[in-house]
Amino acid sequence: MAMTGDVLGFTAGTAAAGVKDGKPTRTDVALIASDRTCTAAGVFTTNQVIAAPCVVTRRHLEQGRLRAIVVNSGNANACTGEQGERHAVMMARAAAQRIGCDPYEVAVASTGVIGVPLPVERIMKAVKGIGLRPGEWGDVAKAIMTTDTKPKSIGVDVPLSSGTVHLRGVAKGAGMIHPNMATMLAFVMTDADVDVEALQRFTRHAAGRTFNAISVDGDTSTNDTLLVIANGASGVKPRGDDLAQFANALEGVCETLAKEIVADGEGVTKVFEVIVRGAASAEDARRAARTITTSNLVKTAIHGSDPNWGRILAAAGRSGAKVDQSCASVRIGEVVVFASGTPLPLDRDAVRRVFDRAEVPIEVDLGLGTDAARAWGTDLSAEYVRINAEYTT
Amino acid sequence: MAMTGDVLGFTAGTAAAGVKDGKPTRTDVALIASDRTCTAAGVFTTNQVIAAPCVVTRRHLEQGRLRAIVVNSGNANACTGEQGERHAVMMARAAAQRIGCDPYEVAVASTGVIGVPLPVERIMKAVKGIGLRPGEWGDVAKAIMTTDTKPKSIGVDVPLSSGTVHLRGVAKGAGMIHPNMATMLAFVMTDADVDVEALQRFTRHAAGRTFNAISVDGDTSTNDTLLVIANGASGVKPRGDDLAQFANALEGVCETLAKEIVADGEGVTKVFEVIVRGAASAEDARRAARTITTSNLVKTAIHGSDPNWGRILAAAGRSGAKVDQSCASVRIGEVVVFASGTPLPLDRDAVRRVFDRAEVPIEVDLGLGTDAARAWGTDLSAEYVRINAEYTT
Numbered sequence: 042m043a044m045t046g047d048v049l050g051f052t053a054g055t056a057a058a059g060v061k062d063g064k065p066t067r068t069d070v071a072l073i074a075s076d077r078t079c080t081a082a083g084v085f086t087t088n089q090v091i092a093a094p095c096v097v098t099r100r101h102l103e104q105g106r107l108r109a110i111v112v113n114s115g116n117a118n119a120c121t122g123e124q125g126e127r128h129a130v131m132m133a134r135a136a137a138q139r140i141g142c143d144p145y146e147v148a149v150a151s152t153g154v155i156g157v158p159l160p161v162e163r164i165m166k167a168v169k170g171i172g173l174r175p176g177e178w179g180d181v182a183k184a185i186m187t188t189d190t191k192p193k194s195i196g197v198d199v200p201l202s203s204g205t206v207h208l209r210g211v212a213k214g215a216g217m218i219h220p221n222m223a224t225m226l227a228f229v230m231t232d233a234d235v236d237v238e239a240l241q242r243f244t245r246h247a248a249g250r251t252f253n254a255i256s257v258d259g260d261t262s263t264n265d266t267l268l269v270i271a272n273g274a275s276g277v278k279p280r281g282d283d284l285a286q287f288a289n290a291l292e293g294v295c296e297t298l299a300k301e302i303v304a305d306g307e308g309v310t311k312v313f314e315v316i317v318r319g320a321a322s323a324e325d326a327r328r329a330a331r332t333i334t335t336s337n338l339v340k341t342a343i344h345g346s347d348p349n350w351g352r353i354l355a356a357a358g359r360s361g362a363k364v365d366q367s368c369a370s371v372r373i374g375e376v377v378v379f380a381s382g383t384p385l386p387l388d389r390d391a392v393r394r395v396f397d398r399a400e401v402p403i404e405v406d407l408g409l410g411t412d413a414a415r416a417w418g419t420d421l422s423a424e425y426v427r428i429n430a431e432y433t434t
Numbered sequence: 435m436a437m438t439g440d441v442l443g444f445t446a447g448t449a450a451a452g453v454k455d456g457k458p459t460r461t462d463v464a465l466i467a468s469d470r471t472c473t474a475a476g477v478f479t480t481n482q483v484i485a486a487p488c489v490v491t492r493r494h495l496e497q498g499r500l501r502a503i504v505v506n507s508g509n510a511n512a513c514t515g516e517q518g519e520r521h522a523v524m525m526a527r528a529a530a531q532r533i534g535c536d537p538y539e540v541a542v543a544s545t546g547v548i549g550v551p552l553p554v555e556r557i558m559k560a561v562k563g564i565g566l567r568p569g570e571w572g573d574v575a576k577a578i579m580t581t582d583t584k585p586k587s588i589g590v591d592v593p594l595s596s597g598t599v600h601l602r603g604v605a606k607g608a609g610m611i612h613p614n615m616a617t618m619l620a621f622v623m624t625d626a627d628v629d630v631e632a633l634q635r636f637t638r639h640a641a642g643r644t645f646n647a648i649s650v651d652g653d654t655s656t657n658d659t660l661l662v663i664a665n666g667a668s669g670v671k672p673r674g675d676d677l678a679q680f681a682n683a684l685e686g687v688c689e690t691l692a693k694e695i696v697a698d699g700e701g702v703t704k705v706f707e708v709i710v711r712g713a714a715s716a717e718d719a720r721r722a723a724r725t726i727t728t729s730n731l732v733k734t735a736i737h738g739s740d741p742n743w744g745r746i747l748a749a750a751g752r753s754g755a756k757v758d759q760s761c762a763s764v765r766i767g768e769v770v771v772f773a774s775g776t777p778l779p780l781d782r783d784a785v786r787r788v789f790d791r792a793e794v795p796i797e798v799d800l801g802l803g804t805d806a807a808r809a810w811g812t813d814l815s816a817e818y819v820r821i822n823a824e825y826t827t
Binding site: 087088089090091117119120121122123154155156157158262263337338341342344345347349350351352354355357358359363364365366367369378379382383384387421422423425426427429430 | 480481482483484510512513514515516547548549550551655656730731734735737738740742743744745747748750751752756757758759760762771772775776777780814815816818819820822823
């Protein structure tokens with residue numbers, strides 16, 4: 042009995058296990074299940090200090106097939122020593138028992154404090170008792186929140202020539218923005234029938250252009266996980282143009298979730314989008330855009346609507362990308378402040394008005410080539426500092 | 435008539451040119467001169483968006499000989515287009531006229547707002563009228579300040595077997611911590627007689643272990659400059675062990691200035707020292723240490739004395755250095771929190787007491803090799819955000 046537009050063949054449920062402090066005052070465990078085997082693709086943190094659930098899930102994904110995803114918030118199961126992996130496997134086993142599948146068909150994800158042993162018994166008990174229903178995506182999005190202020194979930198219908206398929210994405214938290222609460226987690230479910238190689242290719246591509254282009258504080262989490270699972274329940278197997286359309290829809294879901302994560306960053310009062318054009322290579326474009334979004338000086342200037350554009354160019358210059366200031370131009374909204382190596386007379390109020398927007402567009406043309414990249418960042422506020430400095434005190 | 439311990443053969447002076455806003459309310463131009471030609475070594479910003487004075491000074495340094503250094507605060511002469519270099523050369527020429535030397539024997543440095551044309555006529559006029567006297571180091575240190583709260587200057591005597599030589603260092607501001615006020619500048623004068631190759635080698639080595647190991651906000655300035663000039667006026671030419679002792683003294687001067695810069699960072703309430711040991715390579719040790727000092731999450735945790743040590747290991751893990759958490763250990767002051775891959779029972783109050791110190795020692799042993807590195811960072815406070823966000827508003 043799926044809701045209109047819901048992904049077919051999926052159910053989900055949540056439970057309150059008291060992961061963080063033993064008190065089951067909020068839901069903190071979620072289980073997502075498919076009624077049949079899915080093809081599955083995943084992208085994980087590049088941090089070498091990788092959390093145990095990521096290690097286990099990466100291993101389970103080697104076969105490219107999943108039946109379920111089990112997640113807890115309140116504890117990241119990261120830097121937990123040898124027992125961490127054992128605990129992640131125990132979570133997978135509990136979910137497999139609940140659903141009746143092989144533990145290797147279960148992905149595990151955790152988010153929360155680092156370096157504290159996982160209360161795995163409480164989680165296993167909760168998983169085994171979870172009720173599964175279709176359409177529970179709002180509850181799942183809530184259960185995986187840590188200090189997020191809003192649940193993040195999106196569903197889209199993709200009408201293809203061979204029939205309509207559905208995608209559902211849920212996500213939480215950006216990078217390591219959260220005090221004691223590591224982790225970006227994102228899960229996308231679809232009832233399209235897509236083979237594992239294509240799914241992995243689309244997932245990597247979408248992650249590179251969406252989740253890997255956002256930053257709140259430049260700190261890569263130990264637990265970052267994006268999983269995309271396709272169960273084929275729609276009976277539609279996209280080919281040719283349909284496959285490209287499916288890939289676009291997947292990227293659209295990822296972009297929406299990525300932007301929601303940025304906008305909900307701690308202490309965030311506005312977000313900014315950086316487009317770098319004219320780079321000598323795609324990697325250079327990405328580097329320059331990413332470095333601008335992580336510069337504390339750019340972030341504070343935007344926070345205070347200080348028309349201090351020199352910081353943007355200086356950030357590009359230290360990014361490692363090839364930069365020759367005599368070819369570079371900088372535009373803030375509609376205001377060109379630096380054109381082909383020369384500063385223009387600065388209309389401070391015009392720049393300030395752009396910085397006053399909730400979404401600030403910044404464009405840097407390096408004038409060296411044809412490659413471009415986009416990235417999204419957040420301002421840096423005193424509130425961010427307060428939240429991150431005073432979590433336990 | 436040098437003060438006791440003053441470097442011989444050097445004079446200096448300052449002037450108020452009203453660089454920033456036309457109002458000569460404070461000294462903002464300084465000139466340092468030697469009565470004879472110095473060997474000279476320099477290290478400049480690695481930012482590809484390099485300021486005009488750095489470009490000009492690097493060119494002048496190619497011959498390894500200097501007579502003078504001319505500096506202004508209030509304007510960085512960075513991102514100023516083609517005229518920027520012309521203006522820097524004009525500053526050098528004015529100083530050369532004042533002293534009676536070749537413009538190529540003058541180093542130029544600027545610090546302040548980026549992207550605003552330099553008021554070079556006012557500066558030239560001020561330079562031509564500067565009075566030069568020995569022992570004016572306190573005044574020089576004041577004239578090059580931007581939002582520094584304290585002038586930074588140090589003098590040391592180095593008794594060598596062949597006689598005593600003197601070193602004098604002056605410096606300002608850390609990295610790009612300053613709103614609209616880019617730049618770290620540091621100048622070291624000595625009356626030792628040291629050839630240019632040795633001086634350059636010592637300078638690079640000292641810079642790598644001191645100035646290049648500090649961070650306030652991770653933003654590399656467009657104007658960073660370290661100049662070391664040696665005029666030989668002591669009549670002492672160190673050799674063998676004496677040369678090693680001279681190099682140590684130079685590094686000591688640089689370390690003192692570097693730490694003063696960190697401690698005077700905007701909004702800083704405490705500093706922390708990170709020692710990374712057991713790295714697989716020297717570069718890995720440096721990377722891990724530097725990444726920990728620039729992590730906003732580590733900086734806010736220390737600010738709030740939040741015993742959240744997982745952030746330290748997570749920062750090392752994303753640094754690019756080889757990290758295997760099963761071999762790693764983390765110590766905060768005397769408190770070991772993670773030993774060879776296993777978290778120890780956390781004494782939160784003990785860690786909090788270490789974080790409450792004005793100088794917080796942190797040690798990470800990667801357990802992979804024998805290389806080590808040190809780096810110094812600052813906490814991140816709401817005051818930092820306020821200063822950087824509200825500079826012009």
